Amino acid sequence: MWPKNKVGSEATDLPVITGKDVRWVTYAALAMLAVVGVAATLCQGYLDQLLGNRKDIAILAAAALILIACDASLMRIAGLKQKPQHLDEAIDDAPKGNEALESSWPTQTDDYQSGIAVVADVVERHLCLDEAMDIQLKKVMEETESAAIMLITEVRTLNDAANTLVSYLHSSHSTAGDMETVIGESVTFISEIGNFVRGLPERIHQDMAIIREAGKEIDELGKLVEDIKSISRQTNLLAINASIEAAHAGKFGRGISVVAAEVRKLSERSDKTAAMIEEGLASAQDAMQNGLKFNFLAESVRDAAKMVESIRSLQENYEDMRQYYKTLFGVVTEHNTRLATEIAEILGQIQFQDVVRQRIERIGFATASRNDLFVELSRTLIEADSGLADVPEKMHRLLEDYQAEEARHGMAGDGDEAEADGLPQFELF
Amino acid sequence: MAKTILIVDDSATMLMSVKSNLEIAGFTVETAEDGVKALTKLKGGVKPDLIITDINMPNMNGIELIQNTRALTGFRFMPILVLTTESQQARRDEAKKLGATGWLVKPVGGADLLKVIKQVLPGA
Numbered sequence: 001m002w003p004k005n006k007v008g009s010e011a012t013d014l015p016v017i018t019g020k021d022v023r024w025v026t027y028a029a030l031a032m033l034a035v036v037g038v039a040a041t042l043c044q045g046y047l048d049q050l051l052g053n054r055k056d057i058a059i060l061a062a063a064a065l066i067l068i069a070c071d072a073s074l075m076r077i078a079g080l081k082q083k084p085q086h087l088d089e090a091i092d093d094a095p096k097g098n099e100a101l102e103s104s105w106p107t108q109t110d111d112y113q114s115g116i117a118v119v120a121d122v123v124e125r126h127l128c129l130d131e132a133m134d135i136q137l138k139k140v141m142e143e144t145e146s147a148a149i150m151l152i153t154e155v156r157t158l159n160d161a162a163n164t165l166v167s168y169l170h171s172s173h174s175t176a177g178d179m180e181t182v183i184g185e186s187v188t189f190i191s192e193i194g195n196f197v198r199g200l201p202e203r204i205h206q207d208m209a210i211i212r213e214a215g216k217e218i219d220e221l222g223k224l225v226e227d228i229k230s231i232s233r234q235t236n237l238l239a240i241n242a243s244i245e246a247a248h249a250g251k252f253g254r255g256i257s258v259v260a261a262e263v264r265k266l267s268e269r270s271d272k273t274a275a276m277i278e279e280g281l282a283s284a285q286d287a288m289q290n291g292l293k294f295n296f297l298a299e300s301v302r303d304a305a306k307m308v309e310s311i312r313s314l315q316e317n318y319e320d321m322r323q324y325y326k327t328l329f330g331v332v333t334e335h336n337t338r339l340a341t342e343i344a345e346i347l348g349q350i351q352f353q354d355v356v357r358q359r360i361e362r363i364g365f366a367t368a369s370r371n372d373l374f375v376e377l378s379r380t381l382i383e384a385d386s387g388l389a390d391v392p393e394k395m396h397r398l399l400e401d402y403q404a405e406e407a408r409h410g411m412a413g414d415g416d417e418a419e420a421d422g423l424p425q426f427e428l429f
Numbered sequence: 430m431a432k433t434i435l436i437v438d439d440s441a442t443m444l445m446s447v448k449s450n451l452e453i454a455g456f457t458v459e460t461a462e463d464g465v466k467a468l469t470k471l472k473g474g475v476k477p478d479l480i481i482t483d484i485n486m487p488n489m490n491g492i493e494l495i496q497n498t499r500a501l502t503g504f505r506f507m508p509i510l511v512l513t514t515e516s517q518q519a520r521r522d523e524a525k526k527l528g529a530t531g532w533l534v535k536p537v538g539g540a541d542l543l544k545v546i547k548q549v550l551p552g553a
Contacts, residue, residue: 344539
Protein backbone atom coordinates (compact mmCIF):
# COMPACT_ATOMS: atom_id res chain seq x y z
CA MET A 1 0.00 0.00 0.00
CA TRP A 2 1.09 3.49 -0.70
CA PRO A 3 2.15 5.09 2.66
CA LYS A 4 0.46 8.21 3.89
CA ASN A 5 2.44 11.34 3.25
CA LYS A 6 4.62 12.53 6.15
CA VAL A 7 6.98 15.41 6.50
CA GLY A 8 10.28 13.93 5.38
CA SER A 9 12.56 16.54 7.02
CA GLU A 10 11.92 14.91 10.37
CA ALA A 11 14.04 11.98 9.24
CA THR A 12 17.24 14.03 8.94
CA ASP A 13 16.75 15.65 12.40
CA LEU A 14 16.91 12.38 14.33
CA PRO A 15 19.50 12.50 17.24
CA VAL A 16 22.66 10.57 16.40
CA ILE A 17 23.46 9.64 20.10
CA THR A 18 20.54 9.16 22.42
CA GLY A 19 20.48 9.54 26.21
CA LYS A 20 20.10 5.81 26.44
CA ASP A 21 23.41 5.34 24.61
CA VAL A 22 25.23 7.74 27.03
CA ARG A 23 23.65 6.05 30.05
CA TRP A 24 24.83 2.58 29.04
CA VAL A 25 28.37 3.80 28.26
CA THR A 26 28.56 5.64 31.64
CA TYR A 27 27.43 2.48 33.45
CA ALA A 28 30.14 0.54 31.69
CA ALA A 29 32.82 3.16 32.57
CA LEU A 30 31.83 3.23 36.25
CA ALA A 31 31.91 -0.55 36.38
CA MET A 32 35.37 -0.66 34.89
CA LEU A 33 36.64 2.06 37.29
CA ALA A 34 35.22 0.09 40.23
CA VAL A 35 37.01 -3.05 39.00
CA VAL A 36 40.30 -1.09 38.71
CA GLY A 37 39.84 0.37 42.24
CA VAL A 38 39.09 -3.02 43.83
CA ALA A 39 41.99 -4.64 42.00
CA ALA A 40 44.37 -1.83 43.12
CA THR A 41 43.27 -2.27 46.74
CA LEU A 42 43.65 -6.09 46.71
CA CYS A 43 47.01 -5.95 44.95
CA GLN A 44 48.34 -2.95 46.85
CA GLY A 45 51.46 -4.82 48.18
CA TYR A 46 52.34 -6.24 44.81
CA LEU A 47 51.83 -2.84 43.11
CA ASP A 48 54.05 -1.13 45.69
CA GLN A 49 56.87 -3.56 44.97
CA LEU A 50 56.34 -3.29 41.20
CA LEU A 51 55.64 0.44 40.67
CA GLY A 52 56.81 2.08 43.87
CA ASN A 53 55.99 5.78 43.82
CA ARG A 54 54.51 5.50 40.27
CA LYS A 55 51.53 3.43 41.53
CA ASP A 56 49.15 6.44 41.71
CA ILE A 57 50.13 7.60 38.24
CA ALA A 58 49.38 4.10 36.85
CA ILE A 59 45.92 4.06 38.44
CA LEU A 60 45.11 7.47 36.97
CA ALA A 61 46.32 6.31 33.55
CA ALA A 62 44.04 3.26 33.74
CA ALA A 63 41.04 5.48 34.58
CA ALA A 64 41.93 7.77 31.67
CA LEU A 65 42.08 4.77 29.30
CA ILE A 66 38.62 3.66 30.47
CA LEU A 67 37.17 7.12 29.75
CA ILE A 68 38.83 7.21 26.31
CA ALA A 69 37.27 3.78 25.59
CA CYS A 70 33.86 5.10 26.60
CA ASP A 71 34.21 8.06 24.28
CA ALA A 72 35.24 5.76 21.46
CA SER A 73 32.17 3.63 22.10
CA LEU A 74 29.92 6.65 21.86
CA MET A 75 31.55 7.66 18.59
CA ARG A 76 31.12 4.12 17.30
CA ILE A 77 27.41 4.23 18.05
CA ALA A 78 27.18 7.60 16.36
CA GLY A 79 28.92 6.14 13.29
CA LEU A 80 26.48 3.25 13.08
CA LYS A 81 23.52 5.59 13.03
CA GLN A 82 24.97 8.03 10.51
CA LYS A 83 23.26 7.84 7.05
CA PRO A 84 25.06 8.35 3.76
CA GLN A 85 24.81 11.96 2.67
CA HIS A 86 23.17 11.29 -0.72
CA LEU A 87 20.39 9.35 0.94
CA ASP A 88 19.66 12.20 3.31
CA GLU A 89 19.39 14.48 0.33
CA ALA A 90 17.11 12.03 -1.42
CA ILE A 91 14.81 11.96 1.55
CA ASP A 92 14.90 15.72 1.87
CA ASP A 93 14.10 16.10 -1.83
CA ALA A 94 11.15 13.70 -1.65
CA PRO A 95 7.89 15.59 -2.05
CA LYS A 96 6.25 14.32 1.10
CA GLY A 97 8.72 11.86 2.57
CA ASN A 98 8.48 8.12 2.68
CA GLU A 99 7.83 6.15 5.82
CA ALA A 100 8.67 2.86 4.15
CA LEU A 101 12.15 4.15 3.34
CA GLU A 102 12.59 5.25 6.96
CA SER A 103 11.38 2.07 8.57
CA SER A 104 13.41 -0.23 6.34
CA TRP A 105 16.69 1.62 6.92
CA PRO A 106 19.54 -0.63 8.07
CA THR A 107 20.65 -0.03 11.66
CA GLN A 108 24.16 -1.41 11.40
CA THR A 109 26.68 0.35 9.20
CA ASP A 110 28.59 -2.91 8.81
CA ASP A 111 25.42 -4.56 7.64
CA TYR A 112 24.58 -1.82 5.17
CA GLN A 113 25.44 -3.88 2.10
CA SER A 114 23.76 -6.96 3.46
CA GLY A 115 20.73 -4.77 4.26
CA ILE A 116 20.65 -3.63 0.65
CA ALA A 117 20.80 -7.28 -0.41
CA VAL A 118 17.89 -8.04 1.91
CA VAL A 119 15.90 -5.18 0.37
CA ALA A 120 16.66 -6.49 -3.11
CA ASP A 121 15.60 -9.96 -2.04
CA VAL A 122 12.38 -8.62 -0.51
CA VAL A 123 11.64 -6.70 -3.72
CA GLU A 124 12.23 -9.83 -5.76
CA ARG A 125 9.99 -11.91 -3.50
CA HIS A 126 7.42 -9.13 -3.57
CA LEU A 127 7.40 -9.29 -7.36
CA CYS A 128 6.92 -13.04 -7.21
CA LEU A 129 4.06 -12.57 -4.76
CA ASP A 130 2.47 -9.96 -7.03
CA GLU A 131 2.84 -12.27 -9.99
CA ALA A 132 1.14 -15.08 -8.09
CA MET A 133 -1.65 -12.74 -7.01
CA ASP A 134 -1.98 -11.42 -10.56
CA ILE A 135 -2.51 -14.96 -11.82
CA GLN A 136 -5.23 -15.42 -9.23
CA LEU A 137 -6.87 -12.12 -10.13
CA LYS A 138 -6.91 -13.05 -13.80
CA LYS A 139 -8.42 -16.39 -12.82
CA VAL A 140 -11.05 -14.56 -10.78
CA MET A 141 -11.87 -12.38 -13.79
CA GLU A 142 -12.19 -15.42 -16.04
CA GLU A 143 -14.30 -17.29 -13.52
CA THR A 144 -16.61 -14.37 -12.86
CA GLU A 145 -16.98 -13.84 -16.59
CA SER A 146 -17.84 -17.51 -17.10
CA ALA A 147 -20.27 -17.34 -14.19
CA ALA A 148 -21.83 -14.16 -15.58
CA ILE A 149 -22.26 -15.73 -19.01
CA MET A 150 -23.75 -18.85 -17.46
CA LEU A 151 -26.09 -16.67 -15.42
CA ILE A 152 -27.17 -14.81 -18.54
CA THR A 153 -27.79 -18.12 -20.32
CA GLU A 154 -29.85 -19.40 -17.39
CA VAL A 155 -31.81 -16.16 -17.18
CA ARG A 156 -32.55 -16.34 -20.90
CA THR A 157 -33.70 -19.95 -20.50
CA LEU A 158 -35.95 -18.81 -17.68
CA ASN A 159 -37.35 -16.05 -19.85
CA ASP A 160 -37.92 -18.48 -22.74
CA ALA A 161 -39.71 -20.88 -20.39
CA ALA A 162 -41.93 -18.08 -19.13
CA ASN A 163 -42.71 -17.00 -22.68
CA THR A 164 -43.50 -20.60 -23.66
CA LEU A 165 -45.89 -20.83 -20.72
CA VAL A 166 -47.65 -17.63 -21.72
CA SER A 167 -47.81 -18.74 -25.38
CA TYR A 168 -49.30 -22.04 -24.25
CA LEU A 169 -51.84 -20.27 -22.09
CA HIS A 170 -52.65 -17.89 -24.93
CA SER A 171 -53.15 -20.82 -27.31
CA SER A 172 -55.27 -22.62 -24.70
CA HIS A 173 -57.30 -19.46 -24.23
CA SER A 174 -58.06 -19.34 -27.98
CA THR A 175 -58.91 -23.05 -28.05
CA ALA A 176 -61.11 -22.60 -25.01
CA GLY A 177 -62.94 -19.82 -26.86
CA ASP A 178 -63.66 -22.11 -29.80
CA MET A 179 -64.74 -24.86 -27.44
CA GLU A 180 -67.02 -22.44 -25.67
CA THR A 181 -68.88 -21.70 -28.91
CA VAL A 182 -69.34 -25.39 -29.72
CA ILE A 183 -70.35 -26.24 -26.18
CA GLY A 184 -72.75 -23.31 -26.09
CA GLU A 185 -74.51 -24.54 -29.26
CA SER A 186 -74.65 -28.10 -27.90
CA VAL A 187 -76.02 -26.93 -24.59
CA THR A 188 -78.75 -24.93 -26.35
CA PHE A 189 -79.79 -28.01 -28.31
CA ILE A 190 -79.62 -30.18 -25.22
CA SER A 191 -81.63 -27.63 -23.30
CA GLU A 192 -84.38 -27.80 -25.94
CA ILE A 193 -84.40 -31.58 -25.63
CA GLY A 194 -84.48 -31.16 -21.87
CA ASN A 195 -87.47 -28.86 -22.07
CA PHE A 196 -89.22 -31.38 -24.31
CA VAL A 197 -88.41 -34.22 -21.91
CA ARG A 198 -89.53 -32.16 -18.93
CA GLY A 199 -92.88 -31.51 -20.64
CA LEU A 200 -93.26 -35.16 -21.63
CA PRO A 201 -94.84 -36.47 -18.39
CA GLU A 202 -97.60 -33.89 -18.61
CA ARG A 203 -98.31 -34.86 -22.18
CA ILE A 204 -98.32 -38.53 -21.27
CA HIS A 205 -100.72 -37.82 -18.41
CA GLN A 206 -103.01 -36.03 -20.82
CA ASP A 207 -102.86 -38.89 -23.32
CA MET A 208 -103.55 -41.40 -20.55
CA ALA A 209 -106.59 -39.45 -19.49
CA ILE A 210 -107.86 -39.60 -23.06
CA ILE A 211 -107.19 -43.32 -23.12
CA ARG A 212 -109.07 -43.72 -19.84
CA GLU A 213 -112.02 -41.87 -21.39
CA ALA A 214 -111.81 -44.24 -24.36
CA GLY A 215 -111.88 -47.16 -21.88
CA LYS A 216 -115.04 -45.82 -20.38
CA GLU A 217 -116.58 -45.53 -23.80
CA ILE A 218 -115.52 -49.13 -24.50
CA ASP A 219 -117.28 -50.09 -21.28
CA GLU A 220 -120.38 -48.31 -22.61
CA LEU A 221 -120.04 -50.29 -25.85
CA GLY A 222 -120.01 -53.46 -23.72
CA LYS A 223 -123.43 -52.54 -22.40
CA LEU A 224 -124.71 -52.12 -25.99
CA VAL A 225 -123.42 -55.61 -26.76
CA GLU A 226 -125.56 -56.92 -23.89
CA ASP A 227 -128.52 -55.11 -25.40
CA ILE A 228 -127.76 -56.69 -28.78
CA LYS A 229 -127.61 -60.12 -27.13
CA SER A 230 -130.92 -59.51 -25.35
CA ILE A 231 -132.52 -58.41 -28.64
CA SER A 232 -131.12 -61.47 -30.33
CA ARG A 233 -132.57 -63.78 -27.67
CA GLN A 234 -136.00 -62.16 -27.90
CA THR A 235 -135.86 -62.29 -31.70
CA ASN A 236 -135.03 -65.97 -31.49
CA LEU A 237 -138.03 -66.57 -29.17
CA LEU A 238 -140.27 -64.63 -31.55
CA ALA A 239 -139.02 -66.73 -34.44
CA ILE A 240 -139.70 -69.96 -32.49
CA ASN A 241 -143.22 -68.75 -31.61
CA ALA A 242 -143.80 -67.75 -35.23
CA SER A 243 -142.76 -71.24 -36.39
CA ILE A 244 -145.21 -72.85 -33.91
CA GLU A 245 -148.02 -70.61 -35.09
CA ALA A 246 -147.12 -71.32 -38.73
CA ALA A 247 -147.34 -75.07 -38.06
CA HIS A 248 -150.83 -74.54 -36.58
CA ALA A 249 -151.91 -72.67 -39.70
CA GLY A 250 -150.98 -75.62 -41.98
CA LYS A 251 -150.38 -74.84 -45.62
CA PHE A 252 -151.29 -71.19 -44.98
CA GLY A 253 -148.55 -70.76 -42.46
CA ARG A 254 -145.82 -72.31 -44.60
CA GLY A 255 -144.50 -68.88 -45.77
CA ILE A 256 -144.41 -67.59 -42.21
CA SER A 257 -142.50 -70.71 -41.16
CA VAL A 258 -139.83 -69.89 -43.77
CA VAL A 259 -139.56 -66.27 -42.50
CA ALA A 260 -139.40 -67.47 -38.91
CA ALA A 261 -136.54 -69.82 -39.81
CA GLU A 262 -134.61 -66.93 -41.46
CA VAL A 263 -135.25 -64.70 -38.44
CA ARG A 264 -133.86 -67.42 -36.18
CA LYS A 265 -130.75 -67.61 -38.36
CA LEU A 266 -130.34 -63.79 -38.08
CA SER A 267 -130.78 -64.01 -34.33
CA GLU A 268 -128.03 -66.64 -34.08
CA ARG A 269 -125.69 -64.53 -36.28
CA SER A 270 -126.43 -61.43 -34.16
CA ASP A 271 -125.62 -63.39 -31.05
CA LYS A 272 -122.32 -64.60 -32.49
CA THR A 273 -121.44 -61.08 -33.68
CA ALA A 274 -122.20 -59.64 -30.23
CA ALA A 275 -119.94 -62.24 -28.66
CA MET A 276 -117.13 -61.34 -31.05
CA ILE A 277 -117.59 -57.59 -30.29
CA GLU A 278 -117.54 -58.36 -26.56
CA GLU A 279 -114.33 -60.32 -26.96
CA GLY A 280 -112.72 -57.50 -29.01
CA LEU A 281 -113.73 -54.90 -26.45
CA ALA A 282 -112.29 -57.02 -23.65
CA SER A 283 -108.96 -57.26 -25.53
CA ALA A 284 -108.94 -53.50 -26.07
CA GLN A 285 -109.58 -52.92 -22.38
CA ASP A 286 -106.70 -55.22 -21.45
CA ALA A 287 -104.41 -53.43 -23.85
CA MET A 288 -105.40 -50.06 -22.43
CA GLN A 289 -104.93 -51.23 -18.87
CA ASN A 290 -101.46 -52.43 -19.79
CA GLY A 291 -100.73 -49.10 -21.50
CA LEU A 292 -101.77 -47.22 -18.41
CA LYS A 293 -99.10 -48.89 -16.36
CA PHE A 294 -97.03 -45.58 -15.95
CA ASN A 295 -94.13 -46.51 -13.66
CA PHE A 296 -91.50 -47.50 -16.21
CA LEU A 297 -92.25 -44.55 -18.45
CA ALA A 298 -92.22 -42.11 -15.54
CA GLU A 299 -88.86 -43.47 -14.38
CA SER A 300 -87.39 -42.97 -17.85
CA VAL A 301 -88.70 -39.44 -17.93
CA ARG A 302 -87.17 -38.72 -14.52
CA ASP A 303 -83.80 -40.09 -15.74
CA ALA A 304 -83.99 -37.92 -18.80
CA ALA A 305 -84.75 -34.89 -16.65
CA LYS A 306 -81.80 -35.70 -14.40
CA MET A 307 -79.56 -35.95 -17.42
CA VAL A 308 -80.69 -32.56 -18.63
CA GLU A 309 -80.03 -31.06 -15.20
CA SER A 310 -76.57 -32.60 -15.21
CA ILE A 311 -75.83 -31.09 -18.60
CA ARG A 312 -77.02 -27.69 -17.40
CA SER A 313 -74.82 -27.99 -14.31
CA LEU A 314 -71.93 -29.00 -16.54
CA GLN A 315 -72.47 -25.91 -18.62
CA GLU A 316 -72.40 -23.73 -15.49
CA ASN A 317 -69.25 -25.46 -14.26
CA TYR A 318 -67.66 -24.97 -17.63
CA GLU A 319 -68.51 -21.28 -17.51
CA ASP A 320 -66.92 -21.02 -14.03
CA MET A 321 -63.87 -22.86 -15.27
CA ARG A 322 -63.60 -20.57 -18.29
CA GLN A 323 -63.77 -17.49 -16.05
CA TYR A 324 -61.12 -18.98 -13.75
CA TYR A 325 -58.98 -19.79 -16.75
CA LYS A 326 -59.36 -16.24 -18.05
CA THR A 327 -58.31 -14.83 -14.67
CA LEU A 328 -55.41 -17.28 -14.48
CA PHE A 329 -54.25 -16.22 -17.94
CA GLY A 330 -54.40 -12.56 -16.91
CA VAL A 331 -52.47 -13.19 -13.69
CA VAL A 332 -49.81 -15.31 -15.40
CA THR A 333 -49.40 -12.70 -18.14
CA GLU A 334 -49.01 -9.94 -15.56
CA HIS A 335 -46.43 -11.94 -13.60
CA ASN A 336 -44.62 -12.80 -16.81
CA THR A 337 -44.37 -9.10 -17.63
CA ARG A 338 -42.94 -8.46 -14.16
CA LEU A 339 -40.60 -11.40 -14.61
CA ALA A 340 -39.38 -9.94 -17.92
CA THR A 341 -38.72 -6.61 -16.19
CA GLU A 342 -36.81 -8.30 -13.39
CA ILE A 343 -34.83 -10.34 -15.91
CA ALA A 344 -33.90 -7.16 -17.75
CA GLU A 345 -32.68 -5.67 -14.46
CA ILE A 346 -30.67 -8.80 -13.66
CA LEU A 347 -29.07 -8.61 -17.10
CA GLY A 348 -28.21 -4.98 -16.36
CA GLN A 349 -26.71 -5.79 -12.98
CA ILE A 350 -24.55 -8.52 -14.53
CA GLN A 351 -22.67 -5.68 -16.22
CA PHE A 352 -21.00 -5.11 -12.83
CA GLN A 353 -18.76 -8.02 -13.75
CA ASP A 354 -17.30 -5.94 -16.58
CA VAL A 355 -17.03 -2.87 -14.35
CA VAL A 356 -15.19 -4.87 -11.68
CA ARG A 357 -13.00 -6.54 -14.32
CA GLN A 358 -11.90 -3.15 -15.61
CA ARG A 359 -11.13 -1.94 -12.08
CA ILE A 360 -8.99 -5.01 -11.44
CA GLU A 361 -7.22 -4.42 -14.74
CA ARG A 362 -6.45 -0.83 -13.75
CA ILE A 363 -5.17 -2.02 -10.37
CA GLY A 364 -3.04 -4.60 -12.18
CA PHE A 365 -1.60 -1.93 -14.45
CA ALA A 366 -0.78 0.33 -11.48
CA THR A 367 0.74 -2.60 -9.60
CA ALA A 368 2.95 -3.48 -12.57
CA SER A 369 4.16 0.13 -12.78
CA ARG A 370 4.83 0.15 -9.04
CA ASN A 371 6.81 -3.07 -9.35
CA ASP A 372 8.92 -1.48 -12.06
CA LEU A 373 9.69 1.28 -9.56
CA PHE A 374 10.55 -1.29 -6.90
CA VAL A 375 13.00 -2.91 -9.29
CA GLU A 376 14.48 0.49 -10.04
CA LEU A 377 14.70 1.23 -6.30
CA SER A 378 16.45 -2.06 -5.67
CA ARG A 379 18.90 -1.45 -8.52
CA THR A 380 19.73 2.08 -7.42
CA LEU A 381 20.29 0.91 -3.83
CA ILE A 382 22.66 -1.82 -4.93
CA GLU A 383 24.51 0.36 -7.40
CA ALA A 384 24.37 3.43 -5.12
CA ASP A 385 22.93 5.19 -8.17
CA SER A 386 22.08 8.85 -7.88
CA GLY A 387 18.74 8.05 -9.57
CA LEU A 388 17.44 6.90 -6.20
CA ALA A 389 16.30 10.44 -5.51
CA ASP A 390 13.78 10.22 -8.38
CA VAL A 391 12.03 7.10 -7.08
CA PRO A 392 9.77 8.78 -4.49
CA GLU A 393 8.67 11.34 -7.06
CA LYS A 394 7.94 8.61 -9.58
CA MET A 395 6.00 6.69 -6.97
CA HIS A 396 3.99 9.79 -6.15
CA ARG A 397 3.28 10.35 -9.85
CA LEU A 398 2.16 6.76 -10.16
CA LEU A 399 -0.36 7.31 -7.38
CA GLU A 400 -1.68 10.43 -9.07
CA ASP A 401 -1.96 8.65 -12.42
CA TYR A 402 -3.84 5.77 -10.84
CA GLN A 403 -6.23 8.07 -9.03
CA ALA A 404 -6.79 10.09 -12.20
CA GLU A 405 -7.50 6.91 -14.17
CA GLU A 406 -10.02 5.79 -11.56
CA ALA A 407 -11.64 9.22 -11.61
CA ARG A 408 -12.09 8.94 -15.38
CA HIS A 409 -14.40 5.98 -14.83
CA GLY A 410 -17.81 6.37 -13.30
CA MET A 411 -18.60 4.78 -10.00
CA ALA A 412 -21.54 2.44 -9.78
CA GLY A 413 -24.38 4.78 -8.93
CA ASP A 414 -27.79 3.73 -7.72
CA GLY A 415 -29.70 6.40 -9.53
CA ASP A 416 -29.40 8.45 -12.66
CA GLU A 417 -26.37 10.31 -11.36
CA ALA A 418 -22.86 8.94 -11.73
CA GLU A 419 -21.14 9.37 -8.39
CA ALA A 420 -17.71 10.09 -9.77
CA ASP A 421 -18.11 13.74 -10.65
CA GLY A 422 -21.81 14.45 -10.48
CA LEU A 423 -22.32 13.88 -14.22
CA PRO A 424 -25.51 12.11 -15.29
CA GLN A 425 -25.34 8.38 -15.82
CA PHE A 426 -27.43 8.79 -18.99
CA GLU A 427 -26.99 11.76 -21.26
CA LEU A 428 -28.38 12.35 -24.74
CA PHE A 429 -26.48 14.96 -26.73
CA MET B 430 -40.26 -5.14 -38.55
CA ALA B 431 -37.83 -5.46 -35.65
CA LYS B 432 -35.15 -2.78 -35.40
CA THR B 433 -31.53 -3.93 -35.58
CA ILE B 434 -28.96 -2.85 -32.98
CA LEU B 435 -25.20 -3.39 -33.25
CA ILE B 436 -23.44 -3.83 -29.88
CA VAL B 437 -19.67 -3.30 -29.79
CA ASP B 438 -17.79 -4.33 -26.64
CA ASP B 439 -14.71 -6.41 -25.84
CA SER B 440 -16.39 -7.91 -22.78
CA ALA B 441 -18.26 -11.15 -23.43
CA THR B 442 -20.39 -10.45 -20.37
CA MET B 443 -21.45 -7.07 -21.71
CA LEU B 444 -22.20 -8.42 -25.17
CA MET B 445 -24.34 -11.24 -23.80
CA SER B 446 -26.19 -9.24 -21.18
CA VAL B 447 -27.09 -6.34 -23.47
CA LYS B 448 -27.84 -8.69 -26.38
CA SER B 449 -30.18 -10.77 -24.21
CA ASN B 450 -31.90 -7.71 -22.85
CA LEU B 451 -32.51 -6.28 -26.30
CA GLU B 452 -33.57 -9.57 -27.88
CA ILE B 453 -36.10 -10.14 -25.11
CA ALA B 454 -37.41 -6.65 -25.87
CA GLY B 455 -37.88 -7.67 -29.50
CA PHE B 456 -34.82 -6.18 -31.20
CA THR B 457 -32.58 -7.95 -33.68
CA VAL B 458 -29.02 -7.80 -32.36
CA GLU B 459 -25.63 -7.91 -34.05
CA THR B 460 -22.40 -7.98 -32.01
CA ALA B 461 -18.73 -7.12 -32.50
CA GLU B 462 -15.76 -7.45 -30.11
CA ASP B 463 -13.97 -4.26 -31.16
CA GLY B 464 -14.14 -1.26 -33.48
CA VAL B 465 -12.40 -3.01 -36.36
CA LYS B 466 -14.87 -5.90 -36.41
CA ALA B 467 -17.79 -3.50 -36.08
CA LEU B 468 -16.55 -1.41 -38.98
CA THR B 469 -16.05 -4.56 -41.07
CA LYS B 470 -19.67 -5.51 -40.43
CA LEU B 471 -20.90 -2.07 -41.41
CA LYS B 472 -18.86 -2.12 -44.59
CA GLY B 473 -20.07 -5.68 -45.23
CA GLY B 474 -23.68 -4.62 -45.47
CA VAL B 475 -24.98 -4.74 -41.91
CA LYS B 476 -27.22 -1.71 -41.60
CA PRO B 477 -28.24 -1.31 -37.96
CA ASP B 478 -30.76 1.23 -36.74
CA LEU B 479 -28.56 1.96 -33.73
CA ILE B 480 -25.00 1.29 -32.55
CA ILE B 481 -24.13 0.86 -28.87
CA THR B 482 -20.38 0.95 -28.35
CA ASP B 483 -17.88 0.72 -25.52
CA ILE B 484 -14.92 3.14 -25.44
CA ASN B 485 -11.95 1.11 -24.21
CA MET B 486 -11.44 -1.72 -26.66
CA PRO B 487 -8.43 -3.34 -28.34
CA ASN B 488 -7.57 -2.69 -32.01
CA MET B 489 -9.97 0.23 -32.40
CA ASN B 490 -11.59 2.05 -29.51
CA GLY B 491 -15.09 3.48 -29.41
CA ILE B 492 -14.08 7.05 -30.18
CA GLU B 493 -12.27 5.93 -33.35
CA LEU B 494 -15.23 3.76 -34.29
CA ILE B 495 -17.60 6.73 -34.06
CA GLN B 496 -15.27 8.79 -36.19
CA ASN B 497 -14.88 6.06 -38.82
CA THR B 498 -18.58 5.23 -38.85
CA ARG B 499 -19.58 8.83 -39.45
CA ALA B 500 -17.23 8.86 -42.43
CA LEU B 501 -19.12 5.96 -44.03
CA THR B 502 -21.86 6.69 -46.54
CA GLY B 503 -25.30 6.15 -45.07
CA PHE B 504 -24.22 6.25 -41.42
CA ARG B 505 -23.99 9.98 -40.93
CA PHE B 506 -27.23 10.32 -38.99
CA MET B 507 -27.58 6.85 -37.51
CA PRO B 508 -27.75 7.12 -33.69
CA ILE B 509 -24.66 5.92 -31.79
CA LEU B 510 -24.81 5.45 -28.03
CA VAL B 511 -21.65 5.11 -25.93
CA LEU B 512 -21.90 2.56 -23.10
CA THR B 513 -18.76 2.74 -20.98
CA THR B 514 -17.37 2.85 -17.46
CA GLU B 515 -15.87 6.26 -18.21
CA SER B 516 -17.76 9.32 -17.11
CA GLN B 517 -15.53 12.37 -17.52
CA GLN B 518 -16.96 15.39 -19.25
CA ALA B 519 -13.94 15.75 -21.53
CA ARG B 520 -14.47 12.28 -22.99
CA ARG B 521 -18.20 12.96 -23.40
CA ASP B 522 -17.43 16.18 -25.22
CA GLU B 523 -14.96 14.37 -27.46
CA ALA B 524 -17.52 11.70 -28.34
CA LYS B 525 -20.23 14.32 -28.86
CA LYS B 526 -17.96 16.30 -31.17
CA LEU B 527 -17.31 13.19 -33.27
CA GLY B 528 -21.01 12.44 -33.61
CA ALA B 529 -22.11 10.32 -30.67
CA THR B 530 -25.82 10.54 -29.85
CA GLY B 531 -25.64 9.83 -26.13
CA TRP B 532 -23.52 8.64 -23.23
CA LEU B 533 -24.37 5.89 -20.76
CA VAL B 534 -22.23 4.89 -17.79
CA LYS B 535 -22.06 1.18 -16.96
CA PRO B 536 -23.80 -0.62 -15.45
CA VAL B 537 -27.15 0.30 -16.98
CA GLY B 538 -30.32 -1.47 -15.85
CA GLY B 539 -32.39 -3.18 -18.54
CA ALA B 540 -35.39 -0.87 -18.21
CA ASP B 541 -33.19 2.25 -18.27
CA LEU B 542 -31.38 1.06 -21.37
CA LEU B 543 -34.67 0.40 -23.18
CA LYS B 544 -35.95 3.82 -22.11
CA VAL B 545 -32.94 5.54 -23.66
CA ILE B 546 -33.17 3.41 -26.81
CA LYS B 547 -36.83 4.36 -27.24
CA GLN B 548 -35.80 7.99 -27.03
CA VAL B 549 -33.28 7.65 -29.86
CA LEU B 550 -35.38 5.17 -31.84
CA PRO B 551 -38.94 6.49 -31.74
CA GLY B 552 -41.46 3.76 -32.43
CA ALA B 553 -39.08 0.98 -31.40
